[in-house]
């Protein structure tokens with residue numbers, strides 16, 4: 001599983017330097033550094049509100065950072081708009097689903113192909129001569145992904161009637177359809193049962209191995225993170241408190257106290273509520 | 276057996292994405308097309324010119340607006356003004372001797388260029404605010420047309436459309452204008468049908484549903500909102516031009532006032548947002564319901580000798596019409612197209628009602 005050894009340190013896909021971002025008075029990120037190497041799965045973990053999603057939003061261009069730079073394949077993308085970053089082969093899923101209601105599962109996944117297609121009104125008018133071929137070509141790619149993600153049965157359903165666990169899978173399929181080189185997954189297993197979790201874990205590993213993507217994975221399920229990540233980085237209150245091999249990182253005393261502190265705080269709040 | 280999905284096995288993706296996979300639908304569409312093509316020979320000229328022709332044109336306009344409202348989710352309360360720009364541009368151009376074919380394209384371009392200026396507001400504002408800024412467009416264009424004699428046509432404020440030819444045929448009488456409108460309507464309809472199955476239409480739908488999610492898959496929201504305004508305004512401009520030349524023949528500013536914009540929005544909503552078929556239904560209802568009510572009330576009044584005052588007589592149809600729209604929105608907010616769809620689905624699975632979704 002350790003693919004990092006085979007690729008040199010020069011193969012850096014994404015590099016974030018001294019990222020700072022605040023909301024009002026709250027510093028959500030304080031000088032965070034982050035690096036993803038080619039073919040690697042990096043786990044980004046941390047207690048609730050530690051700034052993981054904010055980090056993802058900075059990387060994907062939704063919240064430009066106040067300080068620091070984001071470099072993708074050696075190119076500075078710090079203030080680029082999300083769609084421009086998407087065109088540079090980065091794809092993402094959202095912690096709270098962001099599928100397009102009213103469209104079928106198939107159309108949602110086809111939308112993942114957008115960066116590879118040439119949409120135009122003229123081609124739409126002359127569909128039979130200009131668009132049909134392109135649509136069919138991309139449909140083939142999408143059908144491959146539908147097979148890979150085992151979504152055949154629901155491909156023509158409107159996406160909003162599909163159960164939640166499957167919707168998460170559809171969103172992952174949409175991200176994969178873009179054939180990204182860097183895939184950012186914000187809690188892809190939230191709210192899933194054990195079986196669904198195992199499915200998604202399998203998909204993530206297969207995607208890395210067969211599709212040559214590097215992955216930034218945010219996940220609360222520690223068992224999954226330690227099992228599939230090559231490296232792990234732990235955030236707490238917007239700061240990196242540990243990074244390295246998963247087992248070593250979660251054994252770090254600061255990590256334990258960050259999580260324990262949260263648990264202790266929760267216990268206190270619970271006791272307060274009970275009183 | 277015509278009306279069944281079961282047993283249809285597509286072997287190619289293109290076949291699965293065809294517009295009318297069911298034989299029944301194809302037969303129906305074919306029948307309607309034949310009827311429309313043969314109408315000048317079978318139908319009374321009066322019906323052709325005063326019912327079928329305006330219906331085709333209003334449906335075309337509703338389709339153009341539906342691209343924006345149903346396709347891209349952007350409201351537009353000034354579509355009448357967009358059509359006015361097209362109408363006035365083309366009339367002035369043909370009056371100065373430019374061929375009608377070229378004038379049509381230029382009319383579309385002018386509408387698109389001006390429409391996009393006001394549409395640019397959509398980059399910053401949404402919903403109610405966009406409604407306000409497109410309403411502003413309506414008033415500004417209205418004001419400009421009626422206060423610049425060079426545009427509106429001097430003190431009379433009316434412009435006579437000269438005789439024009441399209442592809443060598445003189446557009447006069449009832450029949451040629453009808454075919455021109457039919458051709459335009461067919462092109463716009465095909466375009467709108469294809470929007471439902473190309474990357475262009477999907478990108479617009481993405482913006483309509485969730486603009487941040489659209490961005491993350493690479494759909495530039497600025498670009499596509501502007502594109503939606505551009506294409507929709509282009510269609511509006513061309514329809515306005517054909518409306519002026521084939522139907523109105525004398526253009527005055529009040530033909531394109533806010534009434535028209537509201538009518539078009541009503542057609543789109545009553546027909547069904549985003550539905551091609553709905554645009555035709557909506558246009559028919561909004562255009563003909565008032566006429567129908569007017570006649571009905573008139574007959575009732577004379578038949579039964581009811582002493583309805585003329586004032587009331589002119590208002591009852593409007594009230595019924597308003598009530599009808601409200602009723603539709605309450606009973607089926609997805610519009611007439613959805614009602615048709617329900618009926619169709621019912622027969623599609625009859626008698627196996629349990630498989631209905």
Ligand SMILES: Nc1ncnc2c1ncn2[C@@H]1O[C@H](COP(=O)(O)OP(=O)(O)OP(=O)(O)O)[C@@H](O)[C@H]1O
Pocket residue numbers: 023026028046047048049050051052053054055095
């Ligand atoms: N748009 C925003 N406006 C204001 N505050 C925000 C915004 N987004 C995030 N925050 C704050 O920034 C901090 C970090 O939030 P973030 O969503 O990044 O945490 P997280 O690590 O993803 O947490 P979780 O595990 O619950 O998803 C939180 O205190 C949050 O309240």
Ligand SMILES: [Mg+2]
Pocket residue numbers: 052053054095
């Ligand atoms: Mg989060």
